[in-house]
Amino acid sequence: MVDTTHSGLTSVDRVALVGLVVAIYGGILSTINSVVQVVAYRKDRADVVLKVRSNMMTTSDRRYEGMKLTLVTATNRGKRPVTIEGFSTKLLDSRTEFLLMDIRPPIPCEITEGKSVTAYVNEASANREYVECYYVWDSVGRYFRARMVPWPRSLWSRFRRKYFPVLREKSCD
Secondary structure, three states: OOEEOOOOOHHHHHHHHHHHHHOOOOHHHHHHHHHHHHHHHHHHHHOOOEEEEEEOOOOOOOOOOOOOOOEEEEEEEOOEEEEEEEEEEEEOOOEEEEEOOOOOOOOOEEOOOOOOOEEEEEEHHHHHHHHEEEEEEOOOOOEEEEOOOOHHHHHHHHHHHHHHHOOOOOOOO
């Protein structure tokens, strides 16, 4: 004779049901823990954001008197410090890249959480309509970009650089 309760479940069925509930509960807890760990990892890493501001003028610095400037600012949004090694720009449909040299504070520069470093570009010597992106790189070799054109145009430019090696070189002068 099988021992049944008023619900019609045997003791073996009850043990299996309790085991299933505990397994589901454990699966939910481990999933939540995994999501929390991924979020914590993403917050803990270095995250450099580039901001590009055009048509800037200064009144307090004689070096830039009467010049319109483009400011490229790299800010560390992450918790880990990052050592910025350089600033550069990539032109559309061209294999030429230009190194930005007027940078404050001087590079290599370690930026901690919330700190920034800025490159100054004279707009008279740079054709903004040909700039595909500005980018910085750190001491580990990671690149952080600020795209200046929509992604389809950037993709077309990369395609042309790769498969059509002889392209009309656009100068920044």
